[in-house]
Amino acid sequence: MTFNPMLNKTTPLFLLLGLLTTSSLFAQKQFTLEELKAHPDFEVSVEANGAYSGHSIILKIQSDYRKNVEVLIPAGTVFFTSDDGDQILIIVEDEVLALNKNQTRRKTLDGYCTEASDGIPDAEMAMTFMPTQREQLQQLANFLNTHKGFDDHAIQEAVWCVSDQHPLSYIYSENAEKSKALTQFVAELTGQERPWNQVKRVQSASGGYIVSNPVLVSGRVEFATTKATTLKSKIIDADGNLIVDNPESTNLPKTNSARLNFRLSVSGWAAGTYYVVYYDQDDAVILKKGFEI
Numbered sequence: 001m002t003f004n005p006m007l008n009k010t011t012p013l014f015l016l017l018g019l020l021t022t023s024s025l026f027a028q029k030q031f032t033l034e035e036l037k038a039h040p041d042f043e044v045s046v047e048a049n050g051a052y053s054g055h056s057i058i059l060k061i062q063s064d065y066r067k068n069v070e071v072l073i074p075a076g077t078v079f080f081t082s083d084d085g086d087q088i089l090i091i092v093e094d095e096v097l098a099l100n101k102n103q104t105r106r107k108t109l110d111g112y113c114t115e116a117s118d119g120i121p122d123a124e125m126a127m128t129f130m131p132t133q134r135e136q137l138q139q140l141a142n143f144l145n146t147h148k149g150f151d152d153h154a155i156q157e158a159v160w161c162v163s164d165q166h167p168l169s170y171i172y173s174e175n176a177e178k179s180k181a182l183t184q185f186v187a188e189l190t191g192q193e194r195p196w197n198q199v200k201r202v203q204s205a206s207g208g209y210i211v212s213n214p215v216l217v218s219g220r221v222e223f224a225t226t227k228a229t230t231l232k233s234k235i236i237d238a239d240g241n242l243i244v245d246n247p248e249s250t251n252l253p254k255t256n257s258a259r260l261n262f263r264l265s266v267s268g269w270a271a272g273t274y275y276v277v278y279y280d281q282d283d284a285v286i287l288k289k290g291f292e293i
Helices: 005-026 033-038 135-146 152-163 176-190
Strands: 029-032 042-048 053-063 069-073 077-080 095-099 104-113 128-131 197-206 209-225 229-237 242-245 250-252 255-265 273-279 285-292
Touching: 029 033, 033 042, 033 069, 033 128, 053 069, 053 095, 053 152, 095 104, 104 152, 135 152, 135 176, 152 176, 197 285, 209 273, 209 285, 250 255, 255 273
Parallel strands: 029 069
Antiparallel strands: 042 053, 053 104, 069 095, 077 128, 197 209, 209 255, 229 242, 229 250, 229 273, 273 285
């Protein structure tokens, strides 16, 4: 048998080219939602779901395309109606939708309100979309797209902290570590000081608008004592009026670092600035911390 060195060297190259060509034939094409809207073989429609947070956007795509495709809706895409009084909704995580050839797909997207004082888009109102033009909102979406696992409530409050300059204390989650990470990022993004406390708010819809009611203030305080102390506490308003006089007390030794968890129900309280005041058996103030509701 005759050995042909040229054939031996080139055969792997032909095989490689063949593999690349074959794999490219079966590669699934990915379109962005914007590309899909401009493509003649697809029909895209978007409508509101009557909600302001979470499952708030309904996407419908009809394909007359000859192949299966993937559709990418990037984090930071905003959806809005033709009514300037309606909220603009933003998605904060990439959505990838598999669409078979000649198929119609319907998908509900998680959108979050970026205008807390505007009206909630009515269900079935037509919406259009575009990338957000607000750089800080895009950066927040990028963060949430990379760091998964935040609940809808914390995400919505974080969006409002960026879009409407709400206090960072409104970013509340039962998962303290997740809440801390999100609050820290938004603080760095907006230049706001990171608060010592969280305010849990409950949202509801009334007359087509969002109503937020604070129900709980929580946090951790740290201080030192110069002697054995019987620690007492009270809540006062901005004018110094007594709101809550805590009948319980705590005995503490002299310490450079006392840490206490603070938790206060504020359901039904008027909006404003309040203070928790810790004082000793001689009525000397040890610590005074303010919070907003």
